[in-house]
């Protein structure tokens with residue numbers, strides 16, 4: 001996506017004017033074929049909106065989405081429909097996205113028929129195959145969504161996404177609604193399928209805990225902006241943005257007798273209708289200085305595939321890791 005902007009509302013009604021919500025503000029990022037790219041941030045940071053913009057499930061207010069060299073925001077509906085098959089999305093709540101009155105078989109068969117990928121008996125064969133691919137029994141085809149557990153429903157969602165033979169799958173918090181014990185299973189499934197089918201994955205998550213082992217690169221979003229973008233290991237080892245550090249601090253650390261969750265950044269997330277001036281994170285940042293309140297930091301390429309939007313990232317690094325300066 002290039003310079004993507006999405007504003008909601010802002011249209012004047014007869015009796016009231018809705019506030020403009022700056023959901024995604026000037027976000028640019030490119031995802032490489034075959035990579036797993038994670039978009040992480042607290043709720044309201046615009047990550048789901050960004051995911052929907054990338055698939056053109058919603059239209060950007062400004063900016064473009066280039067997919068295989070073409071700006072898909074300008075594609076006519078018919079061409080977009082053909083592309084949709086290649087780009088699938090898996091939602092957070094698998095139950096809400098599965099029609100309760102349709103059998104699992106017909107849910108999975110729908111994209112196969114729609115895109116003419118198989119006919120007649122071959123459709124059922126394909127459905128059975130897909131169920132097996134996601135670790136479910138082929139007999140389940142005749143059952144209904146309510147007969148399955150959350151983890152199984154997410155597997156059904158994955159099978160439906162795979163039915164269109166996609167190249168790109170976007171998971172919008174695909175495991176957030178699942179029990180922790182089930183999360184790893186679904187993550188492992190996605191990783192296996194990625195290898196098996198040569199997929200590109202974009203995973204949207206609200207924390208950094210679940211995605212570390214599956215991601216190649218991570219974009220951290222705060223109030224509609226990417227504040228840090230980096231390959232996964234450097235991001236976890238030496239986060240450059242104070243907000244990324246905050247997210248890392250919030251990862252539960254196992255302690256005897258249970259899990260301890262450390263505090264997130266102090267203060268509440270400001271409203272996206274009225275983001276703070278200057279650096280949007282300044283109201284919660286422990287390092288904020290006057291400049292941060294006045295000047296908006298741009299996402300800066302700092303080498304090694306790393307990008308950060310913070311006026312003080314270098315000073316903070318020198319202070320926090322005096323013996324391990326960041327390689328330029």
Ligand code: SF4
Nearest residue numbers: 279282285292310311
């Ligand atoms: Fe904190 Fe300032 Fe950096 Fe923003 S620019 S993250 S307020 S130090």
Ligand code: MG
Nearest residue numbers: 047048172173
């Ligand atoms: Mg969301």
